[in-house]
Amino acid sequence: xxxxxxxxxxxxxxxxxxxxxxxxxxxxxxxxxxxxxxxxxxxxxxxxxxxxxxxxxxxxxxxxxxxxxxxxxxxxxxxxxxxxxxxxxxxxxxxxxxxxxxxxxxxxxxxxxxxxxxxxxxxxxxxxxxxxxxxxxxxxxxxxxxxxxxxxxxxxxxxxxxxxxxxxxxxxxxxxxxxxxxxxxxxxxxxxxxxxxxxxxxxxxxxxxxxxxxxxxxxxxxxxxxxxxxxxxxxxxxxxxxxxxxxxxxxxxxxxxxxxxxxxxxxxxxxxxxxxxxxxxxxxxxxxxxxxxxxxxxxxxxx
Numbered sequence: 001x002x003x004x005x006x007x008x009x010x011x012x013x014x015x016x017x018x019x020x021x022x023x024x025x026x027x028x029x030x031x032x033x034x035x036x037x038x039x040x041x042x043x044x045x046x047x048x049x050x051x052x053x054x055x056x057x058x059x060x061x062x063x064x065x066x067x068x069x070x071x072x073x074x075x076x077x078x079x080x081x082x083x084x085x086x087x088x089x090x091x092x093x094x095x096x097x098x099x100x101x102x103x104x105x106x107x108x109x110x111x112x113x114x115x116x117x118x119x120x121x122x123x124x125x126x127x128x129x130x131x132x133x134x135x136x137x138x139x140x141x142x143x144x145x146x147x148x149x150x151x152x153x154x155x156x157x158x159x160x161x162x163x164x165x166x167x168x169x170x171x172x173x174x175x176x177x178x179x180x181x182x183x184x185x186x187x188x189x190x191x192x193x194x195x196x197x198x199x200x201x202x203x204x205x206x207x208x209x210x211x212x213x214x215x216x217x218x219x220x221x222x223x224x225x226x227x228x229x230x231x232x233x234x235x236x237x238x239x240x241x242x243x244x245x246x247x248x249x250x251x252x253x254x255x256x257x258x259x260x261x262x263x264x265x266x267x268x269x270x271x272x273x274x275x276x277x278x279x280x281x282x283x284x285x286x287x288x289x290x291x292x293x294x295x296x297x298x299x300x301x302x303x
Contacts, residue, residue: 011166080094081103105117126151213241248265
């Protein structure tokens with residue numbers, strides 16, 4: 001097995017490292033370097049940085065056309081393993097390989113699409129997992145060769161669940177590829193998730209506290225859930241839970257608690273906000289925020 005690994009963000013780095021330690025990885029395909037910061041300095045994606053540390057050839061293309069196919073073909077890979085690459089593979093590109101696999105952080109066919117980790121949190125799911133599937137023309141519809149499951153406890157953020165998947169995936173993938181692969185069609189009704197944007201972070205306090213809690217956790221650390229306070233953007237970056245009750249108008253900051261933070265009335269229940277951040281300011285716990293912003297008690301967020 002000669003593997004071309006395709007991936008871009010941090011979540012894929014440990015899996016690349018594990019594959020390189022157990023198999024012959026002949027090259028790495030990743031996204032282009034991107035300008036960052038005020039000076040627009042080009043920064044390599046995490047997978048490229050890891051590949052260079054491992055001494056692996058790296059190919060980078062904006063489009064997977066004839067030039068990309070020629071460069072990839074020269075590496076001599078017979079197996080493509082993709083994990084969060086961020087681009088679609090056309091039939092001509094996939095024809096370069098005897099086997100093309102994708103690692104997807106959900107229990108397919110649940111949460112096909114680009115944001116399955118956030119989707120599991122937004123959906124209030126009690127279980128998620130990792131699937132290895134054959135790449136197919138229709139997104140995330142390919143036959144499965146392995147799945148692993150793990151429980152969710154309702155406190156996960158996008159950041160913490162991404163870290164968990166990143167930690168669990170390497171051993172799971174190496175174990176799966178070390179055995180004869182047997183593929184079975186996906187079974188069950190597919191569900192789908194979309195690419196998230198800043199607009200998905202805007203909090204509607206009319207929604208139930210349970211849903212807003214999931215929104216805050218799913219969108220942390222990016223793009224962060226947000227509301228308004230005193231005419232400016234206020235990011236809500238942490239929650240310590242919710243409870244039943246009606247104590248005021250929707251969006252009202254009702255009271256404080258040393259352990260739970262600030263209580264906010266929602267359309268169904270009271271949400272406990274534990275961390276806040278003003279735009280272009282540092283994130284802080286809710287009581288520290290209150291010390292410098294006493295006016296938040298009794299105010300109506302999002303008004």
